[in-house]
Amino acid sequence: MAYTQQEIEFIRQHSLDMDKNRRFPKAVLDFIYDRRLFHLFVPNQLDGRMTELPEAARQFQACSRIDGNLGWAVTIGAGGGFFAALLEHDVSQQIFARREAVIAGSGMPTGTAKRVEGGYIVSGSWKYCSGSSYATTFTANAVIEAAETSTESDCTVSASVEKEIRAFAFHPEQIRIHPDWNAFGLRATASHTIAADEVFVPEHRTFMFDKTMGFENEPIYRYPFLPFAQVSFAAVAIGIAEHFLEAAEALAVERGGGTYVMDKLKKHSDFLRDFTTTFYKSVEASWRELLLQGGISASTEAEITAASIGAAKTALTCGQALFPLLGLAAAMEDSEVNRCWRDLQTACSHSLLRSYS
Known part of the structure; x- marks a missing residue:
């Protein structure tokens, strides 16, 4: 699902208030409910909109590019759909089969x-x-x-x-x-x-996490949970970094667009784009393996972990390298680039995205 410029602007007009008030307004929650974004991994029989992992990751990325809070909320909320296969059918029906x-x-x-x-x-x-x-x-x-x-x-x-x-x-x-x-x-x-x-x-x-109670035919429930979570969080980091680069470029142009800063922006935009392409190639390959083999190998799991951590590290580097070059305007809490930078730092602090090597 692609988002129109009107939809993007609709969410972003609430971004500053969300950041300051530390909550989602009803209008933003309704946006999520109406598009069933919390139901990306809920079976269609439970009023879900079951989505393959590579496409869901792109959804998380797109939401995060609009606003980091939106992307994180959708990603975490959608992840709860995993439990539909672990609960008795009647309980899953009661929990999931409603709009909100x-x-x-x-x-x-x-x-x-x-x-x-x-x-x-x-x-x-x-x-x-x-x-x-x-x-x-x-x-x-x-x-x-x-x-x-x-x-x-x-x-x-x-x-x-x-x-x-x-x-x-x-x-x-x-x-x-x-x-x-x-x-x-x-x-x-x-x-x-x-x-x-x-x-x-x-x-x-x-x-129990190792005991499936239903919906065995849904491939997503056979994808190991750890790499599933890492893919999801890495997609959030990529989306927030894209928004950060967009806001950083707008601020740099407003301040005169010095050659050094603009060159750095292009360099990190290219890095992020290239690593994002590599990341999705790994995710898509793992999904094909799941569909063909019924599961993914330990080596594929390791590759997904490395790709996810690498993507998050590349995204984080965008903020670390460019934020100090943007001047005092970027240091203001209510600036768009500041909010993106803070969201990026916070998302990439998650233990599943950290690497000490």
């Missing part, structure tokens, strides 16, 4: 859960849950408390050495949101901490 359906949550197992009749009692807190202010379902991982067993002879207590981790799907009223997302970029994404206190979750609203 979107999941916010965390993959970190920073909660605990105790087995009780019919389900679990869950407590914990989970950081960086993007979309928390408008989520219709929350998901989070928790460690299952080991069942204690005793013998009549010595009353010794034993516990399983291996920790079982299970994911839980909470109703919004079961979750408290701590509004602590005070990052200097991607300010509108509501990536707050969420918490649950002794909440009952029935068995049918829990799931």
Whole structure:
């Protein structure tokens, strides 16, 4: 789906307010809902618009080029569609089959859960849950408390050495949101901490990441989750960098367009374009392998990881190399190029995009 100049301007007219107020206005959320952008990985049977990964990545890139907050929100929200295959069909129907359906949550197992009749009692807190202010379902991982067993002879207590981790799907009223997302970029994404206190979750609203419950014919659910996430986040970084270069060029021209700065802009624009082409070649090759083989090899996974981290590093370098050349006008928080630079730094801080080599 390509976006018209009118649509781009519609979103960008809200960008400054989103950054300052740290939230999405209803008009922007409606833009997402109307285009079902949170449903890119939801099966069509659940009112989704199932999309192949290479095309979805281009969607994330296009949204991020319009506005970094938009791109990040769409990417995270769409990623929750993965859980449709892990939940019982009736539960997936309840969670996903509505216009405003979107999941916010965390993959970190920073909660605990105790087995009780019919389900679990869950407590914990989970950081960086993007979309928390408008989520219709929350998901989070928790460690299952080991069942204690005793013998009549010595009353010794034993516990399983291996920790079982299970994911839980909470109703919004079961979750408290701590509004602590005070990052200097991607300010509108509501990536707050969420918490649950002794909440009952029935068995049918829990799931395991290695156990598919339905929609086995959808290829996206066979794509390994780690490289899937890296591809998605790399596409966001590319899109934000494209917007940054666009805004940097406009500012440079406004300031007189010195040869040195314009040459640097062209150089980094060319770098980003070339690496983006390489990135998508890898993504498309991995998708073809998935369709032909039913999965992707370890070597392909490694290639996707390298391509994603490389793309993000190239995108980040655009900001690091050019921002210091743009003068005090770029240092103003309400300038377009400043917002892009902050969003780019924040997106590329994600652990899945970092490389220490």
